[in-house]
Amino acid sequence: MPDTPDVPRPHAHVHLGVFFQGVNHTTIWSDPASGSQTDFETFRRVAQTAERGLFDAFFLGEGLRLREQNGRLHDLDVVGRPDAITQLAALAAVTTHIGLVATQNVTYNDPADLARRLASLDVLSGGRAAWNIVTTDNAWTGENFRRGGWLDHSQRYTRAAEFVRAVQAIWDGWDAPEPVRATGGTLDIEVTPTVPRTAQGHPVLFQAGDSPDGRDFAAGHAEVIFSAHGTDFDDALAFATDVRARTVAAGRPEDDLKILPGTQFVLAATDAEARDKARWVKEQQVTPATALSLLGQVWGEDLSHYDPDGPLPAHDPVIEVIGETRGSPRRGKRPHEIAQAWRARAEAEHLTIRQLVIAQERERGFVGSPSTVADELVRWVRHGASDGFNITPWLVPSGLDDVVDLLVPALQERGAYRTAYTGTTLREHLGLRAPLTHRVAAAAQV
Numbered sequence: 001m002p003d004t005p006d007v008p009r010p011h012a013h014v015h016l017g018v019f020f021q022g023v024n025h026t027t028i029w030s031d032p033a034s035g036s037q038t039d040f041e042t043f044r045r046v047a048q049t050a051e052r053g054l055f056d057a058f059f060l061g062e063g064l065r066l067r068e069q070n071g072r073l074h075d076l077d078v079v080g081r082p083d084a085i086t087q088l089a090a091l092a093a094v095t096t097h098i099g100l101v102a103t104q105n106v107t108y109n110d111p112a113d114l115a116r117r118l119a120s121l122d123v124l125s126g127g128r129a130a131w132n133i134v135t136t137d138n139a140w141t142g143e144n145f146r147r148g149g150w151l152d153h154s155q156r157y158t159r160a161a162e163f164v165r166a167v168q169a170i171w172d173g174w175d176a177p178e179p180v181r182a183t184g185g186t187l188d189i190e191v192t193p194t195v196p197r198t199a200q201g202h203p204v205l206f207q208a209g210d211s212p213d214g215r216d217f218a219a220g221h222a223e224v225i226f227s228a229h230g231t232d233f234d235d236a237l238a239f240a241t242d243v244r245a246r247t248v249a250a251g252r253p254e255d256d257l258k259i260l261p262g263t264q265f266v267l268a269a270t271d272a273e274a275r276d277k278a279r280w281v282k283e284q285q286v287t288p289a290t291a292l293s294l295l296g297q298v299w300g301e302d303l304s305h306y307d308p309d310g311p312l313p314a315h316d317p318v319i320e321v322i323g324e325t326r327g328s329p330r331r332g333k334r335p336h337e338i339a340q341a342w343r344a345r346a347e348a349e350h351l352t353i354r355q356l357v358i359a360q361e362r363e364r365g366f367v368g369s370p371s372t373v374a375d376e377l378v379r380w381v382r383h384g385a386s387d388g389f390n391i392t393p394w395l396v397p398s399g400l401d402d403v404v405d406l407l408v409p410a411l412q413e414r415g416a417y418r419t420a421y422t423g424t425t426l427r428e429h430l431g432l433r434a435p436l437t438h439r440v441a442a443a444a445q446v
């Protein structure tokens with residue numbers, strides 16, 4: 001069937017990954033069925049379930065400092081876990097096909113060391129490694145490295161570009177006769193590579209930036225972009241259209257960058273049952289203590305003595321700007337404005353503190369029967385809103401079971417999902433070309 005304006009990509013398949021989050025309150029850690037965030041068994045079960053479901057990749061989030069609130073460690077979220085590359089190396093031994101994506105920070109790592117560790121994971125896994133490139137500019141995280149505030153916000157992607165080029169040069173310099181040299185405003189290195197290439201050339205590059213600078217960086221360097229546009233179709237299509245245009249402007253084919261938005265699935269036998277289940281999930285994600293903590297972040301003080309089933313505080317916030325140590329999307333915003341809007345909504349809708357916080361939580365993901373959700377995912381992929389989805393389970397380790405047992409078969413029935421792995425490397429699973437540096441080098445020799 002030729003491409004048509006109505007269905008521009010009629011044969012596209014849905015790609016799936018699982019995003020094992022770092023610090024968060026959306027994973028229902030208080031449920032008795034919740035697994036440990038440090039016990040290897042939890043990670044093994046999630047990864048092997050995803051591989052049973054023929055997923056492309058297992059994606060580990062990572063943070064370099066525990067979150068704080070009002071000067072104290074925030075202990076209501078999932079926090080802390082073993083190093084991502086160490087964890088993924090262990091998972092490589094108990095899986096055979098699924099890709100292994102490590103989130104690693106370019107601000108507080110060294111190119112030579114990280115290039116070696118990621119290449120080692122690629123070798124040990126048989127060409128299944130990937131690197132999710134992230135940046136950090138805040139002094140709060142930098143204090144853990146005695147470099148608090150050393151990198152100006154405007155230099156985040158300058159450093160990232162220099163860092164990625166250096167790492168790629170190290171990967172590509174395995175059999176070069178001379179040491180690899182890389183210099184820039186934030187680095188100056190000379191390295192003799194010690195780890196050979198794998199069948200996929202070098203690890204796949206993921207990136208999750210959403211700012212204009214982040215999108216440009218992805219268009220110029222990344223092979224997969226992990227976006228936050230995984231709920232609303234029109235929003236996702238606008239993001240995908242913009243990113244693909246930037247990719248072409250960077251001199252690459254528009255399909256050179258795969259788009260996998262993060263999202264959540266809530267499945268049940270019927271759409272009505274799924275909606276009821278989704279309400280329950282949201283209530284479990286925002287416990288009474290979590291509601292008071294989120295409210296306290298806006299007010300800038302400890303509100304744990306308030307009744308979560310009572311009214312919002314009558315007094316105004318005691319801070320002028322919301323801090324960043326909780327890693328919240330509200331950081332840097334004006335708490336007085338938020339408090340005023342929240343009070344107005346609580347009064348108009350007769351909401352308690354917890355009800356208000358739950359209502360304010362952003363709706364995300366897909367809710368419905370396996371058939372309903374499968375139809376929607378196929379629509380997204382075949383109309384170009386994404387190339388697939390990176391799923392955040394709301395419960396681990398069992399949160400993927402319904403996806404693999406019910407949703408994957410529904411996608412396969414629609415001819416929109418693989419029925420077996422046809423390659424052995426992550427690059428093959430995703431349908432990616434050879435690494436960009438290899439293509440550039442080959443073109444230069446013609």
